[in-house]
Every structure is written in structure tokens, then in C-alpha cells.
Amino acid sequence: MLILKRNAIFVLMGIELMLNAANLNLIAFSRQDTTNQGLLLGIFVLVVGVCEMAVALALVIQAYRQFQHIDLGRFKSRN
């Protein structure tokens, strides 16, 4: 999804999906753990993922204002 799609929002959704997969691993392995460290780390991962999503969507909207598209294959560097 990160490599396949060319829309920036699609790529963000792919990042979010991978983050959730890693988080599911943390929770699932913390099931057999009596100290539950994976559960608490998973809660912090959730908050960090939300922060990342907010900042990334703000960046996407600003890039759309600048270039009138968010097609990742059409961004060119300026040099």
C-alpha cells in the first residue's frame, strides 16, 4: 500500500494499517504476560499514532494548497 498507491491519503492509510498490525502484536503477546507491559505500550502507541495522523493530514492539505494535487508520482524537486 505504501508503494502501490500514488494518492498521499492512501499512503497515510497504509501507514496507519501497519501501525495497527504492530500494535496488535504487542497486545496479543501481552495476553500471556502477567505484568501486561505490552498493553500499556500499546496504549502509548495509540496516542502517538493519532498525533502522527493529525500532523500528516495537515501536511497533505498544505501540499494540496501548494500544488493543487496530491499525486506522489508528480511531485518534482526544484533543482
Place this chain on the structure above:
Amino acid sequence: MTPLMLSFLALVGITCGSALVMLWTKNILHAALAMFMTMLGLAGLYVLAYADVMAVSHLMIYVGGVLILILFGIMLTNQNSRGDKDQNNLVTEESSRVWPVLIGLAIFVGLVFILARGNFSGVEIADPNSKLSFVGISLLTEYAMPFELVGIYLLIALIGSTYIAKHHD
């Protein structure tokens, strides 16, 4: 086949199936709907892992917050480039499918190889009670410092994203 196993298989089917739909479709609204189904399945899997707190907060944050943010992003960056004004044209472009499939398969096979070699002996019996009071107590005693830090981080990220998203002239 116990009911627990059956519900686990059903939830895995929902989660992986809608993740694959999300990967396959080209319409970005269909992908948002599939992401909603993926998040529902993930919350069910959290419940099956005896992490009820995590399931409820995941539902609230992802279905109520992140998905709405993504829908706003889709609407604000909708580009009607195909020309036909009559229908909602939310179809996006893709690069070639060969390399992503190869890279994804390579990562998947590598992860399966590593996990199959792992030695998972000595697992303990999980306790099926609710972990709500445990999470509350340990967030305010043992993990108080990361809890405060994550609060400050959330505040910084929100202020920063509103500053980034405003009109710069």
C-alpha cells in the same frame, strides 16, 4: 472447534479481508469504508486478547477520530481531474503492481520464517478479568512519567498541526 476459535477466525477474516479490499480498490471512499471494517475487526481481536480497555479506546479513537480526519482529508483534497462532472470521481492512480507485491511477499515470508523459528515456551495462563483498574492504577503510578510526556506530546502535535494547516500567505 470452540466458540472462541470460531469467533477468532471470523474476526481474522473480517480484518484481513477488508485490509485486502483496502489494498485492492482504487476508489478512496471504498478504502475508507474498508478501513472502518478493519478497525472493527481489530477491536474484536483486542477483546479476544483480554484487552477490553484497548478495544474500547481503539474504537473511540480510530472510528470516531482518525477515520473522520481521513474523510475530511479526502473531501478537502478531492481533485476532479477526469473531466466528467456528473459523478463523484474519487478514483486514484496506482503505480505498477509487480514491485509492491514482490516486496510485500518478501517481508511476509521473512516474518513467518522468523516467527516460526521462535521459541515460545513458558507461556502463562492469561487472566480473563477486566484490566481497566489495572491500567488506571499503573498509568498513574508506575507509568506516570510517560503518561505526562504523552500528554505534552499530544498537545504539541495538535498545536503544530493547526499551525501547519492554516493559510500561509
